[in-house]
Amino acid sequence: MAGQVENVEQILDKYIPPEELATVKRLLYGKELRKLEIPASAQVLAKEKDFELQGYGFDAKLESTRSPRVIRVGAIQNRIVEPTSAPIQEQREALHKRIGEMTEAAALCGVNILCFQEAWTMPFAFCTREKFPWCQFAESAEDGPTTKLLQGMAREHNMVIISSILERDELHGDVLANTAVVISNTGTVLGKSRKNHIPRTADFNESTYYMEGDTGHRVFQTQFGKIGINICYGRHHPLNWTMYGVNGAEIVFNPSATVATLSESFWPIEARCAAIANTYFTVAINRVGTEYFENEFTSGDGKPAHKDFGHFYGSSYVTGPDGSRTPALSRTRDGLLVTEMDLNLIRQVNDNWNFRMTQRLDMYAKEFTEAVKPDYKPPVVKEK
Numbered sequence: 001m002a003g004q005v006e007n008v009e010q011i012l013d014k015y016i017p018p019e020e021l022a023t024v025k026r027l028l029y030g031k032e033l034r035k036l037e038i039p040a041s042a043q044v045l046a047k048e049k050d051f052e053l054q055g056y057g058f059d060a061k062l063e064s065t066r067s068p069r070v071i072r073v074g075a076i077q078n079r080i081v082e083p084t085s086a087p088i089q090e091q092r093e094a095l096h097k098r099i100g101e102m103t104e105a106a107a108l109c110g111v112n113i114l115c116f117q118e119a120w121t122m123p124f125a126f127c128t129r130e131k132f133p134w135c136q137f138a139e140s141a142e143d144g145p146t147t148k149l150l151q152g153m154a155r156e157h158n159m160v161i162i163s164s165i166l167e168r169d170e171l172h173g174d175v176l177a178n179t180a181v182v183i184s185n186t187g188t189v190l191g192k193s194r195k196n197h198i199p200r201t202a203d204f205n206e207s208t209y210y211m212e213g214d215t216g217h218r219v220f221q222t223q224f225g226k227i228g229i230n231i232c233y234g235r236h237h238p239l240n241w242t243m244y245g246v247n248g249a250e251i252v253f254n255p256s257a258t259v260a261t262l263s264e265s266f267w268p269i270e271a272r273c274a275a276i277a278n279t280y281f282t283v284a285i286n287r288v289g290t291e292y293f294e295n296e297f298t299s300g301d302g303k304p305a306h307k308d309f310g311h312f313y314g315s316s317y318v319t320g321p322d323g324s325r326t327p328a329l330s331r332t333r334d335g336l337l338v339t340e341m342d343l344n345l346i347r348q349v350n351d352n353w354n355f356r357m358t359q360r361l362d363m364y365a366k367e368f369t370e371a372v373k374p375d376y377k378p379p380v381v382k383e384k
């Protein structure tokens with residue numbers, strides 16, 4: 001069964017002969033990353049609260065004219081705590097508690113920017129297409145209970161927090177959106193970024209609940225670097241990644257919720273390719289576990305009615321602008337991945353590869369302007 005494989009790296013470690021392992025890993029994952037020393041207090045907490053804790057470092061060369069810009073980023077993946085039949089408040093509060101514990105560990109590890117998985121305050125109930133009770137999980141991005149809770153944590157730990165929630169925008173027609181709220185380390189809400197691309201595939205019936213986002217490709221200038229948030233399905237759209245780079249993002253987070261049968265072979269490729277193509281760091285985070293719902297649902301794909309979404313496979317990982325990546329977190333367990341990164345690596349890779357200089361945005365802009373016109377004729381050259 002797919003859910004029984006913990007992660008690919010463990011299998012490599014087990015079966016590749018030791019004398020070939022380093023080369024195999026270099027070919028698959030790029031330059032070997034430094035293992036981060038995790039404080040004993042964080043390790044104890046992770047063991048006690050039963051979550052995986054891993055840490056890696058991306059180093060850059062020492063420059064003569066700039067100081068190193070070393071920061072720590074945390075990525076948290078988790079399963080839901082209560083069954084989906086529990087009262088909404090109880091489900092949310094249990095998740096608040098769980099994330100509180102894991103955030104504590106992130107703080108002990110000196111994390112400066114922390115990101116959770118997509119719609120972390122709830123089960124990924126959009127498969128059901130039921131409006132009730134799930135819409136009740138929606139809350140204000142500016143002053144909902146989750147944002148208020150995280151503002152306190154952000155201040156306490158001097159940490160920027162990226163919180164992906166189901167938003168209810170009371171000021172604008174009470175509509176729902178799939179939104180990442182960025183909370184500054186001062187505790188203020190820096191802003192929000194909505195999901196640009198909404199899936200219409202498999203059981204991802206999200207378009208029943210909310211529309212494509214209207215916030216474009218905002219980049220948030222934080223004390224620890226410039227960040228963008230490309231929510232889940234947006235990772236399949238290379239231009240979506242590109243625009244965060246064009247706007248100056250140094251780290252792009254990809255909070256996700258996706259299942260093994262649909263996307264697992266894409267997962268290690270997409271965020272990693274984006275880091276290479278756009279010369280920035282990417283942080284891909286996926287939830288874990290299997291979530292069951294009371295009523296059966298179908299999605300018009302010929303599959304018999306069912307009550308679960310399938311296995312959310314975790315496997316969160318981070319990639320550097322040079323294409324080197326961390327091993328993945330577990331496919332089945334809650335986990336916190338801590339990465340130390342010197343942001344100076346971005347310019348160093350950019351100077352070396354010149355992808356920004358050679359990307360020909362002007363040519364694409366002209367061609368896209370033509371391609372979206374109703375009378376556009378693609379320049380296909382045929383033999384006469």
Ligand SMILES: NC(=O)NCCC(=O)O
Pocket residue numbers: 118199204231232233234256257258259262263
């Ligand atoms: N949450 C979400 O957008 N999932 C869609 C499936 C995928 O992109 O793998």
